[in-house]
Amino acid sequence: xxxxxxxxxxxxxxxxxxxxxxxxxxxxxxxxxxxxxxxxxxxxxxxxxxxxxxxxxxxxxxxxxxxxxxxxxxxxxxxxxxxxxxxxxxxxxxxxxxxxxxxxxxxxxxxxxxxxxxxxxxxxxxxxxxxxxxxxxxxxxxxxxx
Numbered sequence: 001x002x003x004x005x006x007x008x009x010x011x012x013x014x015x016x017x018x019x020x021x022x023x024x025x026x027x028x029x030x031x032x033x034x035x036x037x038x039x040x041x042x043x044x045x046x047x048x049x050x051x052x053x054x055x056x057x058x059x060x061x062x063x064x065x066x067x068x069x070x071x072x073x074x075x076x077x078x079x080x081x082x083x084x085x086x087x088x089x090x091x092x093x094x095x096x097x098x099x100x101x102x103x104x105x106x107x108x109x110x111x112x113x114x115x116x117x118x119x120x121x122x123x124x125x126x127x128x129x130x131x132x133x134x135x136x137x138x139x140x141x142x143x144x145x146x
Contacts, residue, residue, distance in 0.1 A: 004030035004136045007060040009041045009077065010094075011069050015117065019064070019094075022128035028136065033060065038072030041065075042080050045087055059089055062135045065111075067095040067102055075105055082110035088142075090135055 006023075010016050016034055023032060035041045043049035047056045063081075067074035074093065081087040092113040093106045106114050115131070118124045 004028075004062070005058065005060040006030060006032045006136075007041070007044065007063045008032060008034045009036075009038070009063065009069065009074070010034065010066045011036045012066070015066070018121075018124060019128065022125050023132070025125060026129040026132055028128070028132040030136075036070075038069040038074065038077040040071075041069075041077055042072070045081060046084070059087070061089070061141060062131075063089060063091045064094045064131075065091055067093060067097050067106070075102075075109055078106065078109040078111060090139065090141065092131060092135065094131075 006028075008016065008019055010019065013036075016036070020032065020034075023029075033044065035044055040049070044051045044054070045059070047054040065074045065077060069077070074095065078091060078093075081091065090112045091110065092115060093102075093111045094115050094117060095102070096117045098116055103114050115127060118127055
């Protein structure tokens with residue numbers, strides 16, 4: 001799981017720290033780009049705004065997306081991502097929402113997976129480990145995302 005690029009779109013600094021700690025503890029190495037709001041995440045993915053000039057081909061192999069984000073929520077981010085063929089990369093909604101409508105909307109908008117963040121620290125570590133194993137090791141992605 002080395003040399004992978006993960007885009008973590010999360011606005012809660014505690015959740016960011018916990019996720020980064022889980023990556024480290026589970027030996028999920030690589031470049032982890034952390035963005036804390038939706039509009040900026042789209043700027044990164046589409047190489048515009050402050051990310052203009054970023055190599056557009058250097059997309060993440062995995063996007064972890066929270067739903068509750070400032071300026072532009074996760075559903076709007078997902079919808080915009082899926083409107084562009086170039087961003088058909090794996091998106092896992094990683095959120096605290098237990099609303100059934102959020103689950104339905106996320107899949108309808110093109111999420112590849114929906115995971116509720118466990119409250120228990122040990123369980124959260126397990127979830128991140130399993131996420132890494134599946135999406136960054138076992139999952140077969142198109143060559144442009146490898």
